[in-house]
Amino acid sequence: MRPVAAGYISYSALKDGTVDLCDIARMNDWIDLNADNDARIARWREANER
Structure with a gap:
C-alpha cells in the first residue's frame, strides 16, 4: 500500500496485476x-x- 499512498501507482493497478x-x-x-x-x-x- 505504500506505493499507492505515495502516489506512485493507483490502487486499481495494484489490484488488477498491472504491477x-x-x-x-x-x-x-x-x-x-x-x-x-x-x-x-x-x-x-x-x-x-548558524
Missing part, C-alpha cells in the same frame, strides 16, 4: 531511500545552522 511484486519492492526501496535521504539532510541542516 508485480518486483515493481512494488522497487517502489518500497525507493520510498525508504528517499526517507533516509530526507532525514540525513535534515540532520545535516540542523547541525550546520
Whole structure:
C-alpha cells in the first residue's frame, strides 16, 4: 500500500496485476531511500545552522 499512498501507482493497478511484486519492492526501496535521504539532510541542516 505504500506505493499507492505515495502516489506512485493507483490502487486499481495494484489490484488488477498491472504491477508485480518486483515493481512494488522497487517502489518500497525507493520510498525508504528517499526517507533516509530526507532525514540525513535534515540532520545535516540542523547541525550546520548558524
